[in-house]
Every structure is written in structure tokens, then in C-alpha cells.
Amino acid sequence: MFEYMEKLIAGFPQDMHQAIDRLRFIGVMPTDMQNVLITGLGGSGIGGTIAAEVLARRCSVPVCVNKDYGIPAWVNTHTLVVACSYSGNTEETLAAAHKANEAGASIAAIASGGQLLATAETEGWVSAKLPEGYPPRAAFGHGLITLLGLLQGAGLYNDWDATDLHRVADVLEQSQETIRNTARDLAEKLQNRTPVIYAATGLEGVAVRWRQQINENAKMLCWHHVLPEMNHNELVGWAGGDKRMGVLMLRSEDDHPRTALRMNLNMDLMRKQTDCVLEINAIGTSRMERLYYLVHLGDWLSYYLAVQRQVDPIEVNVITELKNELARH
Numbered sequence: 038m039f040e041y042m043e044k045l046i047a048g049f050p051q052d053m054h055q056a057i058d059r060l061r062f063i064g065v066m067p068t069d070m071q072n073v074l075i076t077g078l079g080g081s082g083i084g085g086t087i088a089a090e091v092l093a094r095r096c097s098v099p100v101c102v103n104k105d106y107g108i109p110a111w112v113n114t115h116t117l118v119v120a121c122s123y124s125g126n127t128e129e130t131l132a133a134a135h136k137a138n139e140a141g142a143s144i145a146a147i148a149s150g151g152q153l154l155a156t157a158e159t160e161g162w163v164s165a166k167l168p169e170g171y172p173p174r175a176a177f178g179h180g181l182i183t184l185l186g187l188l189q190g191a192g193l194y195n196d197w198d199a200t201d202l203h204r205v206a207d208v209l210e211q212s213q214e215t216i217r218n219t220a221r222d223l224a225e226k227l228q229n230r231t232p233v234i235y236a237a238t239g240l241e242g243v244a245v246r247w248r249q250q251i252n253e254n255a256k257m258l259c260w261h262h263v264l265p266e267m268n269h270n271e272l273v274g275w276a277g278g279d280k281r282m283g284v285l286m287l288r289s290e291d292d293h294p295r296t297a298l299r300m301n302l303n304m305d306l307m308r309k310q311t312d313c314v315l316e317i318n319a320i321g322t323s324r325m326e327r328l329y330y331l332v333h334l335g336d337w338l339s340y341y342l343a344v345q346r347q348v349d350p351i352e353v354n355v356i357t358e359l360k361n362e363l364a365r366h
Contacts, residue, residue: 039343042254042350045175046336047213052178053206057199060186063165067143068192070117075184076103076133077121080174083249084181085121087242087328088188095194106132114141117191119184123173125151128363147183149176172351174253177332205325209333212320216330220337223285223315224345230283230313232259235267235303237292243328244287247335254350255342264296264303272303278310289319289327
């Protein structure tokens with residue numbers, strides 16, 4: 038029941054290497070865009086959430102994320118729209134891509150097949166084909182690298198190269214056993230708890246990834262929030278917190294110093310309500326190393342929570358049931 042997901046997570050660094058090597062096959066991108074919209078949902082869309090955060094302080098044009106059937110009114114002929122759907126058949130993403138095409142946007146598609154790649158071929162969109170056979174959430178090692186390479190090809194940034202990204206994957210591979218041990222320890226401490234995930238604003242995409250992986254792999258409800266925003270609302274809710282909660286505070290040396298101070302003070306306040314307040318520090322010599330470290334750690338945590346709960350980390354029957362019902366209407 039667990040072997041396949043274990044294999045997929047363990048293969049994450051190799052997936053990154055393969056994706057980096059495929060970047061040179063991406064088609065020519067437009068380089069005169071005034072804004073960018075990345076549209077995608079779930080395991081296919083999380084790469085866009087993280088990419089938008091990574092590029093927020095590097096890119097001279099806005100990079101926004103869309104997770105719906107529609108698109109913002111500002112999408113026009115000066116917009117690059119990147120449609121991400123691992124299956125290529127996500128109905129919301131297909132609808133958004135269609136509307137973007139009507140608005141005259143330049144469109145690029147990232148998928149393993151399906152209607153999205155078929156439409157890209159018909160319409161002449163730039164496209165990048167991902168390897169088939171993965172659960173969408175497990176294709177993250179391929180998806181984010183491909184998306185970043187595509188955006189670099191559009192001239193949005195130029196300060197990373199293949200060597201840098203290969204180094205990140207090498208570090209993950211070399212640290213895999215240590216990361217697994219850390220994840221096992223976190224899972225033990227979270228037994229019979231509801232995970233509550235916090236991170237600084239610049240790491241919200243990583244916090245979302247943790248939440249989504251725990252949802253899908255471990256079949257658990259949890260939630261996330263970001264600092265400093267949660268200090269203006271959710272912190273008050275901790276007056277009703279209790280020992281059923283397990284706090285996961287994701288930290289990085291990239292956090293703003295004042296936000297880091299807030300995290301320290303928040304943990305002191307939360308310890309008055311629960312004895313499970315866990316501080317997780319990102320490890321790495323660059324922002325990308327630290328980001329990928331946290332992503333990989335969260336993936337392993339979700340796996341060990343699934344093992345602990347004896348649930349199949351692969352199956353997502355409730356999503357399949359929903360899609361089947363939608364198809365009837």
C-alpha cells in the first residue's frame with residue numbers, strides 16, 4: 038500500500054534532474070510580456086503558487102496565479118498565460134486557457150497529455166510535455182522546474198541556470214536519509230493532532246504544499262496561515278486552541294527579521310494552549326535549496342502520517358467521485 042508513494046517521493050531529486058535536462062526542448066517564448074498569469078489547480082497548480090512567490094522580488098512584471106474557470110479582466114495581448122494541468126483535462130484550467138485565447142494572450146501549456154496538449158498543438162501554443170504515470174501531486178519535481186524554465190525563456194529572470202538547479206537536486210539526494218528521519222520524528226510528535234502550518238508570506242506556497250500533501254496522502258484535515266497577516270486575525274483564535282493542535286512553524290533565514298521575531302513571540306503564546314509547537318528550520322546555502330528542502334520534508338511527513346494512520350497515500354477516491362458527478366451535469 039505504501040511502496041509506490043515511497044518510491045515516488047524518494048525519486049523526487051532524480052525527477053528534478055530529468056526536468057532540468059529537458060528544459061532545452063521548450064519552444065521559443067514571447068519576451069515582451071507586460072504581465073503573467075499562471076493558471077492551474079491542486080497538485081498541478083502548486084508549482085505556479087510557489088513560482089509566483091519566488092519571482093515576486095526578481096521579476097519586473099507582475100506574476101499572478103489563477104485557480105478558477107475564469108480569468109482576470111486585465112488579461113490581453115500583452116499577457117503570457119501558462120496553463121498547468123498534469124492530466125491535461127482539468128476542466129477549470131481548460132476553461133481559463135480558452136478564455137485567455139479569446140483575449141488574445143500568448144499561451145503556454147504544461148501537461149502530460151490530454152486536451153490541453155492537443156489544443157496547444159492545434160492552436161500553435163508553446164507546450165512542455167511532462168512524463169506520464171504520476172499522481173499529479175507527485176509530479177512536482179518535474180512541474181516546477183519546467184515552469185521556471187519556461188518563465189526564464191520568456192525573459193522574466195536570468196539569475197539561475199541548470200547547474201544551480203542540478204546542485205539543489207544533488208543536495209536533496211545527499212540529505213535524503215536525514216530528511217526522512219526528521220519527517221518520521223515530526224509524524225510521531227503529531228500523532229492524534231490536527232496540523233496547523235505557519236510560514237512567512239514568502240513561503241506561503243510551501244505551506245500550501247504541506248497542507249495539500251497532508252490532505253491527500255494522509256487523508257487528514259489541517260490548515261495553514263502566514264505571518265504577519267495571521268497576527269491581525271487568527272492569533273486571537275488561539276484563545277480557543279487546545280492540545281489537539283500541533284503547530285508546524287516553517288522558518289527560513291530568508292524570513293524578514295521582524296517576521297522572525299513575530300514567529301518567536303507567536304510560538305510562546307501558542308505553547309500556552311498546546312504542548313506541540315514544532316519549529317522546522319529550512320536547510321540550504323541558497324533560497325532555492327531551502328525552499329526545496331522544506332517541500333521534500335513536507336512530502337515525507339505526509340507519507341509517514343499516512344503510514345501512521347494506515348491509509349493508502351495514493352488513492353483519492355473522493356476526488357474521482359466528484360469528477361464523475363461533475364461529468365454527469
